[in-house]
Amino acid sequence: xxxxxxxxxxxxxxxxxxxxxxxxxxxxxxxxxxxxxxxxxxxxxxxxxxxxxxxxxxxxxxxxxxxxxxxxxxxxxxxxxxxxxxxxxxxxxxxxxxxxxxxxxxxxxxxxxxxxxxxxxxxxxxxxxxxxxxxxxxxxxxxxxxxxxxxxxxxxxxxxxxxxxxxxxxxxxxxxxxxxxxxxxxxxxxxxxxxxxxxxxxxxxxxxxxxxxxxxxxxxxxxxxxxxxxxxxxxxxxxxxxxxxxxxxxxxxxxxxxxxxxxxxxxxxxxxxxxxxxxxxxxxxxxxxxxxxxxxxxxxxxxxxxxxxxxxxxxxxxxxxxxxxxxxxxxxxxxxxxxxxxxxxxxxxxxxxxxxxxxxxxxxxxxxxxxxxxxxxxxxxxxxxxxxxxxxxxxxxxxxxxxxxxxxxxxxxxxxxxxxxxxxxxxxxxxxxxxxxxxxxxxxxxxxxxxxxxxxxxxxxxxxxxxxxxxxxxxxxxxxxxxxxxxxxxxxxxxxxxxxxxxxxxxxxxxxxxxxxxxxxxxxxxxxxxxxxxxxxxxxxxxxxxxxxxxxxxxx
Ligand code: C2O
Ligand code: CU
Ligand code: CU
Numbered sequence: 267x268x269x270x271x272x273x274x275x276x277x278x279x280x281x282x283x284x285x286x287x288x289x290x291x292x293x294x295x296x297x298x299x300x301x302x303x304x305x306x307x308x309x310x311x312x313x314x315x316x317x318x319x320x321x322x323x324x325x326x327x328x329x330x331x332x333x334x335x336x337x338x339x340x341x342x343x344x345x346x347x348x349x350x351x352x353x354x355x356x357x358x359x360x361x362x363x364x365x366x367x368x369x370x371x372x373x374x375x376x377x378x379x380x381x382x383x384x385x386x387x388x389x390x391x392x393x394x395x396x397x398x399x400x401x402x403x404x405x406x407x408x409x410x411x412x413x414x415x416x417x418x419x420x421x422x423x424x425x426x427x428x429x430x431x432x433x434x435x436x437x438x439x440x441x442x443x444x445x446x447x448x449x450x451x452x453x454x455x456x457x458x459x460x461x462x463x464x465x466x467x468x469x470x471x472x473x474x475x476x477x478x479x480x481x482x483x484x485x486x487x488x489x490x491x492x493x494x495x496x497x498x499x500x501x502x503x504x505x506x507x508x509x510x511x512x513x514x515x516x517x518x519x520x521x522x523x524x525x526x527x528x529x530x531x532x533x534x535x536x537x538x539x540x541x542x543x544x545x546x547x548x549x550x551x552x553x554x555x556x557x558x559x560x561x562x563x564x565x566x567x568x569x570x571x572x573x574x575x576x577x578x579x580x581x582x583x584x585x586x587x588x589x590x591x592x593x594x595x596x597x598x599x600x601x602x603x604x605x606x607x608x609x610x611x612x613x614x615x616x617x618x619x620x621x622x623x624x625x626x627x628x629x630x631x632x633x634x635x636x637x638x639x640x641x642x643x644x645x646x647x648x649x650x651x652x653x654x655x656x657x658x659x660x661x662x663x664x665x666x667x668x669x670x671x672x673x674x675x676x677x678x679x680x681x682x683x684x685x686x687x688x689x690x691x692x693x694x695x696x697x698x699x700x701x702x703x704x705x706x707x708x709x710x711x712x713x714x715x716x717x718x719x720x721x722x723x724x725x726x727x728x729x730x731x732x733x734x735x736x737x738x739x740x741x742x743x744x745x746x747x748x749x750x751x752x753x754x755x756x757x758x759x760x761x762x763x764x765x766x767x768x769x770x771x772x773x774x775x776x777x778x779x780x781x782x783x784x785x786x787x788x789x790x791x792x793x794x795x796x797x798x799x800x801x802x803x804x805x806x807x808x809x810x811x812x813x814x815x816x817x818x819x820x821x822x
Contacts (some may be wrong), residue, residue, distance in 0.1 A: 390421065599670075
């Protein structure tokens, strides 16, 4: 195939010979622990023998370990920042309280650490972690900070599915990177080398039986229409947020940034054979990053079909899975009638893949603006309309949603499971339904375009989840900072672990409605009596620390 010759990283002249060689696919170690430790640091990694590339990694030179979590358990992840800049860590797809979501408000300063503790509520599935610091997400992810989270549960465990990690169950994160002649990455929307789990030109030895691939698009912006070179079909068993009702037979699956799909491939009887997982970029319309759109940034991979991963089939294992179950787990989307509110999110603007002035409902991201307030326990329909010039993968923090319709029609079968990213093409729309079961308590959830460059270019907004009726500060999680009482009609008392110099109170639109001096100590009072009843964000500032939490001014 001609296109394959184009794949050599042209700038890497000294490594050309070795770039031609195929490399065994790296499989990140899987950790099954009560407390995980991720040390985010700078590294040098050789993607090509003898060529040094400056990278970031999470307890690894590039990418990070796979974290195995169990539904119903409490997971603890300690993140240590050894970078020279701020970072943080987000558990993409996991339904955790705002406090532990690791979005932009949660910064980990260089040298500091942060421990996220949360109940694992999501069903068995493939999730992932990546940093999410304000305006630095794309760069830090591009340099290599990301990893898989595999959630296990008893429903999945009862099914006859391949689940021996690295034997018949494999993580497969697809990324494109561009290398400079000196070996370092060029940061940008597109790369011209495909890396799978950080391996260029990878091959994977798979036993001649049913194997499971956990596919993740971990690229900055490129969209991959994935399929096999021989046109064979495969069974999609899970989308972003866990298993489907039943396997869906497909010969192509499009994955946009942040999206996951678990697929089963039947290699029975194929011992000694090989097959190629391809990206059929020639099928992308001009509105999708990865197409050869002359108005946008260029890349030799744009608009062409290229190999992603070669599978070499080895002898079967001792106890192989040889058939694909007819049904999986019941998927129970929320009833449309239970939705109490519909919000419309219009994606607008024009720009290129790596930049642009893209807005959500006319606004660009502002850390000090709360764009939406959602009631705890409520179910809402979010209608995403794309009036911009390109497709955007729309992602919502705080859990999973279900796609009700695309352009008024039911979505394809594989999109009927739980999702947290929905790719919405230019001129298209999608209606999703989501339930909000976790409080944000001053740590808002984001929703944004998961093209990482758009996200950092402020194509993002944030929402809070409040229990307006019975809101009370939680005494269960981190004791500091806290407020009491809330709701209040007059004065509340705050307690922090730093000296508060300055206090502002923001309304749900992010406008500062009150600004007062702090006590200068770790405890003080704020009078809310002048405010109209409703939820607010209390923002406490000290010399080198700050804290935010939701407070409610009630009616009396
Ligand atoms: Cu994968 Cu807001 O993130
Ligand atoms: Cu996320
Ligand atoms: Cu976008």
